[in-house]
Amino acid sequence: MTIDLEGRAVLLGDDINTDYIISSSRKKDTLDPGVLRHFLFESIDPALAGAIRHGDMLVAGRNFGCGSAMEVAVTAVVAAGIRVVLARSVARTYYRNAINNGLIPVECDTRGIAADARLHLRLDDDGARIMDQTSGRAITGHPLPAIMLQILGEGGLVPYFRKHHDFVAP
């Protein structure tokens, strides 16, 4: 499996919890990620959802996706056209939910990535490598466990389960 993606960096800080990604109260009215994406990050930056473009990459600090395990915090991000989250660390429930929905979480040193930087990600069996084309810096991501690479490679947990009907050792 080889995934090549390019995108623009959208910068976020440390400890961006899932309530900041999408407010818990929003999911009372709809679970439709196409609607929820308009409310992304509303409690920390109301203008951000409107500024996010298809193909952007989220670039965060430590502990991205901490707090609630709510999965709309991933599906709303995916609905906004985001395929990749780079963060110094990703909270475990967000990490799992991301993989299950085809959002690629890359744990790496995001310090030094500038707002709007052009980023290129290559993800293959050797791991994740990011080229910050704006600064010229190459960044290596932490390796993903084999089962996560497999789920991601098969398109997420839904196609994985339609194929295997169970968790299988990779």
Added chain:
Amino acid sequence: MPGKTISEKILSRASRRDAHAGELVICDVDAAMGTDASAPMTLDYFERMGGTRVFDPSRLVFVFDHYAADSSASTLSLQARVRDFAIRQGVALYDCGAGVCHQLMVESGRTRPGALLVGADSHSVTGGALNAFATGIGSSDLAATMICGRIWLRVPETISVVLTGTTRPGVYPKDIALALAGRLGADGASYQTIEFDGSGATSLEVDDRLVLSNMSVEMGAKAGIFRADAKTAAYLASRAVTTPVVSRTGEAFTPVEPDADAVYAREISLDLTQLEPAIAMPHHVDRVVGVGQAVGTPVHMAFIGTCTGGRVCDIHQAAGILLAAGRIAPGVQVVIAPASHQVDTCLRLDGTLDRLASLGATIIPPGCGPCCGTAPPIPADGANVISTANRNFKARMGNATALIYLASPATCAASAVTGRITGPGEFGEVLT
């Protein structure tokens, strides 16, 4: 081979392998849980994955706790879908008002020592207080577990937190949890288990251990586990057994202890005698200071309840201060949310809730709503809220202009009496 931690032992048993930290294992799940906030999405995934029957309906439970019975047509429709599924599949369902899922999972006898539990809610770690490996997952993973009865897990490294001594009067389990959050940070236990140990852990009652396990996820932990002891056994003996008493791997559930030579990622000791009443300042759970540093901040709402601070002992602690003072400061709204109907019943039978209501407190039905802004009361614009809950993120209670301070039930009550953040020490005479 080196010895094993509690997590390594439980996940070895559940995966039928000799598993050690860092390895990936596929485990049989002993019990699974979803809420009205997570289960509707779970049913979407279940159908899209091709699911038709739940692997074992007796090992699954749904709880309606995030949305109140009197909320909107859209939330009642989400609940209706889950209710219909539960009836068709023979899955147990706790409807609105029964309580917060994590309290119900322990109170109903569903959480057993040595068991592997998964819940589609982050505070599922609460079950670790009863020596279970209990962890939070998302809706899609719950759907997968409902189909196959299994889940893949990375066996976590463990941080040993050794509690020594006993707390001074006015210092409560919430203060221990906040002190630990301040020390470890919001990601200080990421991907790891916290194993609570030492004489200080033994001296805590089960209801107190639940506070520490519950808050362990605020440090990023995958699980927060205590040893089982006579207190655990007594707690379980008083619970109706509403769930299978045999694990998926065929053994009776038995307490799991770490080996003497278990390998830990870190060891931290916390001397409980040194702790003081603590406050987590807005908007970070790990921005913890002694209550003295926040004294005097005006308070507009005191929220006493939730899966962290809404058990009988918590509300008794708060009531002791409020009733002894005999007043709530003008301008403060006191909201009491018992963690479950059973808790609510105890507090009604002993007169606590009636006396608090007579004092002017608002008693609301058990549920998660106010804690995460999914049901009223939502704080007013610019309100300062002092709360027994576990999170103080901006907008967490549904209003981005409110400021949330986290504290023990006693500190919340003392603050409600004076109208300003106040430590329980000023009310020392009622603390015995």
